[in-house]
Amino acid sequence: METITLPHLPQFPLQVVLFSEVKNADFLRQQLLDGNTDFEYAFLDAAVILSREHVFAACFRAINDTLQSRLKSKNVHSEIVFALSPNNNISESFRRFGVSDTTKDLLAIKVASRDAVHTETHLKESVQGTVVPFTDEVLAGMTDEACLRKAYKIDVVGNEADAYVVGMIALKGS
Amino acid sequence: MADAASSSARVNALHKFPPPFDTSDESFELIAQGAESLLYRTTFSTTGQPAALKVRPEKKWRHPILDKRLTRARILAEARVLVKLSGEGIAAGGSTPGKRAKVKQPKEGEKGVAGLRGFVPAVLALDWERGWMMTEWVYGRTVKQAIHDTQAGRRAVEREQRLQDLKELLRRIGEVVGKLHASGVIHGDLTTSNMMLRPYDATTPDPTSTDSLDGDVVLIDFGLSTQSVSDEDRAVDLYVLERAFGSTHPREEDLFPEVLTAYAENEGSGMNGKVGKLVLRKLEDVRMRGRKKSMVG
Numbered sequence: 001m002e003t004i005t006l007p008h009l010p011q012f013p014l015q016v017v018l019f020s021e022v023k024n025a026d027f028l029r030q031q032l033l034d035g036n037t038d039f040e041y042a043f044l045d046a047a048v049i050l051s052r053e054h055v056f057a058a059c060f061r062a063i064n065d066t067l068q069s070r071l072k073s074k075n076v077h078s079e080i081v082f083a084l085s086p087n088n089n090i091s092e093s094f095r096r097f098g099v100s101d102t103t104k105d106l107l108a109i110k111v112a113s114r115d116a117v118h119t120e121t122h123l124k125e126s127v128q129g130t131v132v133p134f135t136d137e138v139l140a141g142m143t144d145e146a147c148l149r150k151a152y153k154i155d156v157v158g159n160e161a162d163a164y165v166v167g168m169i170a171l172k173g174s
Numbered sequence: 175m176a177d178a179a180s181s182s183a184r185v186n187a188l189h190k191f192p193p194p195f196d197t198s199d200e201s202f203e204l205i206a207q208g209a210e211s212l213l214y215r216t217t218f219s220t221t222g223q224p225a226a227l228k229v230r231p232e233k234k235w236r237h238p239i240l241d242k243r244l245t246r247a248r249i250l251a252e253a254r255v256l257v258k259l260s261g262e263g264i265a266a267g268g269s270t271p272g273k274r275a276k277v278k279q280p281k282e283g284e285k286g287v288a289g290l291r292g293f294v295p296a297v298l299a300l301d302w303e304r305g306w307m308m309t310e311w312v313y314g315r316t317v318k319q320a321i322h323d324t325q326a327g328r329r330a331v332e333r334e335q336r337l338q339d340l341k342e343l344l345r346r347i348g349e350v351v352g353k354l355h356a357s358g359v360i361h362g363d364l365t366t367s368n369m370m371l372r373p374y375d376a377t378t379p380d381p382t383s384t385d386s387l388d389g390d391v392v393l394i395d396f397g398l399s400t401q402s403v404s405d406e407d408r409a410v411d412l413y414v415l416e417r418a419f420g421s422t423h424p425r426e427e428d429l430f431p432e433v434l435t436a437y438a439e440n441e442g443s444g445m446n447g448k449v450g451k452l453v454l455r456k457l458e459d460v461r462m463r464g465r466k467k468s469m470v471g
C-alpha cells in the first residue's frame with residue numbers, strides 16, 4: 001500500500017492499493033450498492049486508468065469539490081469515480097470507471113482515513129486479489145485501450161494522452 | 175494549519191489565496207503581477223515538478239456578480255483553449271467537455287496540419303468559481319526577456335550572428351502562431367511577454383541567463399483567446415503582435431516581416447500556402463484601418 005499526500009492537500013492523504021486478478025469484484029460492487037459504511041472507498045477499474053497522474057487529477061478534483069461543497073455524488077469516494085468521467089452522467093461514470101462484476105484489476109483509494117492501519121488491513125482482507133505496485137508501468141499493462149478510447153473519445157492511448165485527459169477532468173462540468 | 179499567503183515570507187500578501195491554497199503547506203513564489211491576475215510558481219505534482227498557479231483575485235471595485243462572471247469567463251476561455259490544444263492529434267473529433275467547449279472545426283485541409291501540443295502549457299487543475307488555474311510550468315524566459323538579454327557584440331561577425339539568431343527566432347514565432355491559427359484558435363493578446371522561449375534541453379528549473387535565442391517558442395496567457403477560423407480575426411491577431419513587437423523591441427522592429435514570412439510560407443506553420451496569403455492580404459487592410467483610426471484621433 002502506498003500513502004500519498006497531494007501537494008496543497010496535506011489534510012487529505014490518499015491510501016492507494018492496486019490489486020490484480022481480483023476474484024470478488026461482484027461482492028465489492030454489491031457493498032457499494034448496499035451503502036455498506038465499512039466500504040467507504042473509491043474502487044476504480046484499472047482498465048480505464050492511464051497513469052498515476054490521471055488518478056491524482058481525479059482525486060484532487062474530487063477533494064477540492066468536497067471542500068467547496070460542490071459534491072455531485074454521495075461522498076468524496078464516489079466523487080473520485082465521477083470526476084474521472086468526462087461527462088456529468090453519474091451512473092454512466094460508475095459503470096465506466098467504477099468496479100463492475102467484470103473488473104479484473106482494481107485500484108482502491110481511501111481518502112483521509114481515520115485509522116490507516118485498519119484501512120489497509122480491511123482492504124487486503126476484503127479484496128481477493130494480488131497486491132501489485134501502483135506504478136505507471138503496471139497500470140499501463142492493465143489498460144483496456146478500446147474502453148479508454150471510448151470513455152474519453154480519444155484516438156491515442158499512451159503517455160501523450162495524459163495531459164489531455166487530465167485537462168478534461170479539470171474542465172469537467174464547465 | 176498555516177496560512178500559505180502569510181506563512182511564506184517570499185510572498186507579500188497581496189491577496190488572500192483562494193482555497194485550497196489558503197491551507198497549503200507548499201511554497202508560492204510570485205512571478206508576475208498583471209492587471210487582472212497573479213502568477214505564482216508552486217508545485218502540483220507528487221514528483222515535485224514546478225507548476226504555474228494563475229490567480230484572478232476578486233476585484234472589489236467591480237460589481238460582485240459581474241466580477242464573478244468575468245473571472246469565470248476569462249479562466250474558462252483560457253483553460254478550454256489550452257485543453258483543446260493539448261488534445262491535438264489525440265482527441266477523436268477534437269471536442270472538449272462542457273457545452274460551450276464545442277470546438278469549431280478548422281476549414282477543410284487545415285485540420286491537424288501541425289499540432290500545437292507541447293507548444294502550450296498543459297492544464298493541471300482549475301476552479302472557475304474560485305478564480306484560479308494551475309498549469310504546467312514552462313521553463314525558460316519570456317521571448318521579450320530573451321530578446322532584451324541578447325547583446326549585439328562589438329565585432330561584425332557577432333552582430334551578424336545575433337541578427338541570424340533573431341531572424342530564426344522570429345521565424346519560429348511565425349510558425350507557432352501559424353499552428354495556433356490552423357488549429358482554429360485566435361490568441362487575442364499576442365505579445366513577446368505572452369511567449370516563452372523554452373531551452374531545447376529544458377530540464378533545469380531555473381532559466382539560465384544566457385544570450386542564446388535557441389529554444390521552442392511556447393505560447394501562454396490565453397485569457398483573451400477565442401475560437402475562430404476567420405481570416406479577419408487571424409489578421410487582427412497578427413496586427414496586435416506586430417504593434418506590440420514594434421513598441422517593445424523598437425531596435426528589432428524591421429525584422430518583424432520574418433514572422434509573417436514564416437507564418438505564410440513555412441512547412442511547420444499550418445497556414446502556409448493560399449490561406450496564409452489571404453491572411454496577410456487582410457493584414458494590410460487591418461493596418462490601413464489602424465492608420466486611419468490613429469489619424470482621426
Ligand SMILES: Nc1ncnc2c1ncn2[C@@H]1O[C@H](COP(=O)(O)OP(=O)(O)OP(=O)(O)O)[C@@H](O)[C@H]1O
Nearest residue numbers: 206208210211213226295310311312367394395397
Ligand atoms: N506556465 C508558465 N510557466 C512559467 N512561467 C509562466 C507561465 N505562465 C506565465 N508565466 C510567467 O508569468 C507571466 C504572466 O503570465 P500571464 O501572461 O499568463 O499572465 P497575465 O499577463 O497577468 O494574464 P492576463 O493578461 O490573462 O491577466 C508571464 O509573462 C511569464 O513570465
Ligand SMILES: [Mg+2]
Nearest residue numbers: 208367368395
Ligand atoms: Mg501576459
